[in-house]
Amino acid sequence: MRCIFCKQNTDKSKSEEHIIPASLGNLEHILPKGIVCDKCNNYFSRKIEKPLLESFYFLHARAINKIVTKRGKYPPNDAIHIDSGINVKLIGEKDGWSISASTEQEEERFIKKILTSSKGTIIVPNPMQPSENDKYVLSRFLGKIAIEVLAQRLIHIKGGLDEVIDKPELDMLRNYTRRGNQNLIWPYSERRIYPEEKWFSSDNGQNYQILHEYNLLYTPDKETYLVIAIFGIEYAINLAGPTIDGYMKWIDSNENISFLD
Ligand SMILES: [Zn+2]
Incomplete structure (x- = not known):
């Protein structure tokens, strides 16, 4: 062949x-x-x-559609926590999303912010094409x-x-x-x-x-x-x-x- x-x-x-x-x-x-x-x-x-x-576009589309990678993981979606201005990652889970700061240095500040506010807004940039x-x-x-x-x-x-x-x-x-x-x-x-x-x-x-x-x-x-x-x-x-x-x-x-x- x-x-x-x-x-x-x-x-x-x-x-x-x-x-x-x-x-x-x-x-x-x-x-x-x-x-x-x-x-x-x-x-x-x-x-x-x-x-x-x-x-950017394909990573977003894969993440939002929760398509697992070859290693069986969900690709992360870059997003922004508006209330703190911290860059975060949204990662698909079977029945929802997990969220964490994009960098380890920001994680503590992000958790504090979340614990002290009753609500918040996450913005996920969508490249569309x-x-x-x-x-x-x-x-x-x-x-x-x-x-x-x-x-x-x-x-x-x-x-x-x-x-x-x-x-x-x-x-x-x-x-x-x-x-x-x-x-x-x-x-x-x-x-x-x-x-x-x-x-x-x-x-x-x-x-x-x-x-x-x-x-x-x-x-x-x-x-x-x-x-x-x-x-x-x-x-x-x-x-x-x-x-x-x-x-x-x-x-x-x-x-x-x-x-x-
Ligand atoms: Zn060949």
Whole structure:
């Protein structure tokens, strides 16, 4: 077998590849070992997923949605205790939140303040969307997912993976994702389609939360887009070239509905 990114032999590779990182709550969309080699798997996790997941927006979204880290902990949410001006951390618990001062030096003052007041206000800054500075790494993250979703679709078709690996049309996105390009930010579409904490109810009356869902869109102009929703924001990226015009045309002629609806 060969790696869908670097095309090298993967017979000795041991990593399973999470299409969406486990730290975003993904436990089901996983490519078996041999599809992405250990080296590429390691590169993506260090150079793309880690910086993205630790960015202000993603850290906040993970914390507010109480998604456990790989080590089984809840990521902290930075907040401010207005009454004392002390920076605090909100950490999710199963049935609520725990709160402590951000630094040990402030902890004593914070506890005193809390003990001597009957009420208080905590403000949690909400970035609402990824920052401009995250665009480069986010576009590479989307490109990685796009190629992996294509592989996931073709994995059970004879010769399907070879097609993904040998298709020259995919090389530009493959190289952008795996090697980067300082002169390019691959364009993608980004729009909120539901609130970041929206809970849906299912037929059996249970509430569930959609953290991420995705699909491949083949437009009438024969372009292929990955369309994916993460924390209520829909992103779309073109697999064959750094342009998003075809997708904009598609949403325009479909009354702005989401392909994921
Ligand atoms: Zn590789």
